[in-house]
Amino acid sequence: MSTAPAVAVHGLRKNYGKVEAVKGVDFEVAPGEVFGFLGPNGAGKTTTISMLCTLVNPSGGSALVAGHDVVNERDEVRRNIGLVFQDPTLDGYLSAEQNLRFHAELYGVPKNVVGDRIRQVMEMVALWDRKDAKVMTFSGGMKRRLEIARGLLHSPRVLFLDEPTVGLDPQTRSAIWGYINELRRLEDITIFMTTHYMDEAEFCDRIAIIDHGEVVVIDSPEALKASVGKDRVQIHTGDDAKAITALSERFGLEAAVREGAVTFAVASGEEFVPRLFAELGMPITSVSVSRPSLDDVFMSYTGSTIRDAESGADAMSWMRTMARR
Numbered sequence: 001m002s003t004a005p006a007v008a009v010h011g012l013r014k015n016y017g018k019v020e021a022v023k024g025v026d027f028e029v030a031p032g033e034v035f036g037f038l039g040p041n042g043a044g045k046t047t048t049i050s051m052l053c054t055l056v057n058p059s060g061g062s063a064l065v066a067g068h069d070v071v072n073e074r075d076e077v078r079r080n081i082g083l084v085f086q087d088p089t090l091d092g093y094l095s096a097e098q099n100l101r102f103h104a105e106l107y108g109v110p111k112n113v114v115g116d117r118i119r120q121v122m123e124m125v126a127l128w129d130r131k132d133a134k135v136m137t138f139s140g141g142m143k144r145r146l147e148i149a150r151g152l153l154h155s156p157r158v159l160f161l162d163e164p165t166v167g168l169d170p171q172t173r174s175a176i177w178g179y180i181n182e183l184r185r186l187e188d189i190t191i192f193m194t195t196h197y198m199d200e201a202e203f204c205d206r207i208a209i210i211d212h213g214e215v216v217v218i219d220s221p222e223a224l225k226a227s228v229g230k231d232r233v234q235i236h237t238g239d240d241a242k243a244i245t246a247l248s249e250r251f252g253l254e255a256a257v258r259e260g261a262v263t264f265a266v267a268s269g270e271e272f273v274p275r276l277f278a279e280l281g282m283p284i285t286s287v288s289v290s291r292p293s294l295d296d297v298f299m300s301y302t303g304s305t306i307r308d309a310e311s312g313a314d315a316m317s318w319m320r321t322m323a324r325r
C-alpha cells in the first residue's frame, strides 16, 4: 500500500464574488484514514470537498487527490474517487440494481466483474434483497445506503461523503456508521467526510475543525479532547448558591448552575473529587465527572458552541438571501 498522502491540500482557497468561502487551508490525509471535516453550516465544508472532487474550481492553492492534481488531472482524480453528496442523484424510476449498473457503465467497470461487485456492495449496505425494487419506494436511509454502495462500486481509493447522515433519524444514522465502519474493515480505502454532528466526528481517526473558511485545528478526537485539559464536574447539594461561594473561596473555582447542578471545570476531576468532599464544608448528595466532549473542543477553539455558530451562519445566509432580493 502506498504511503503517499491520499489527499494533500496546500493553501486551497475559494471565493464566490466577495464571499471567501475557503480561506487557504492546508492539510493531508493518510491512506486508510477516516478524516472528518467538522464545522457549522456555512463554514466551507461543502466548498472544500467540492474542490477536492473537481466539481468546483479553486481560486488558489493546490490539492492532490490519490496523487493527482484536482485542476490539471481531473479525469484521473475522478476515476479514483467515489462521491456521496447531500443531494441524492439516484434515478427513482430504476431499480436499485439498475442504478448501480448504470453507474458501473459510466465508470467503465469491467463487464466480467460488475455482477459480483454489485452484489458485494449491496450486501455491505444490506440492500441486496431489495435490488429489484424501484428506488422511489425506498426510505431516505435506504437511498443514502444505496448511494454509498454506488460510490464504492468502481473501487475508488478515496470515498468522499458530504454529510452522509444529515436529515436521517438517529437509528438510521447509527446504521450508516455501522456500514462505514464495516467498509473500512473490508476495503483498502480512505474516507473523507464532512459533518456537523459532534457525536459522529468521534468515529473519525482525525478531524479538522473548520470555521469561517479556516481550519482551526486538526487532530484525533482523543487528542483534541485532551487538549482542552479540563474535566467537567457537576455536584448536587442542598444549597447551590452556598456551594458556588464555597467553591470560589476554598478552591478558587468559578462555578455556575447548568442542567440543574452546580457545574465547574477542573483538571483531573476524579482526583479532585475526594478533596471536594473533604474540604467543601457542606454535604454533597451526588457528583459526576465527565471528560471534555467535542462540543467543549469546538467551544475552546472557536469561542462558540457549534449550535451558536450555526444560528449565526443561518442568519448570514438569510441576510444574503434577503440582500439578493
Ligand SMILES: Nc1ncnc2c1ncn2[C@@H]1O[C@H](COP(=O)(O)OP(=O)(O)OP(=O)(O)O)[C@@H](O)[C@H]1O
Residues within 6 Å of the ligand: 016, 019, 020, 021, 039, 040, 041, 042, 043, 044, 045, 046, 047, 048, 196, 317
Ligand atoms: N455557489 C455559491 N455562490 C455563492 N456563495 C456560496 C456558494 N456556495 C457556497 N457559498 C457560500 O460559501 C460559504 C461556505 O459554504 P459551504 O456550503 O461550503 O459551507 P458548509 O460548511 O458546507 O455548510 P453546510 O453544512 O450548510 O453545507 C457560505 O457562506 C456559503 O453561503
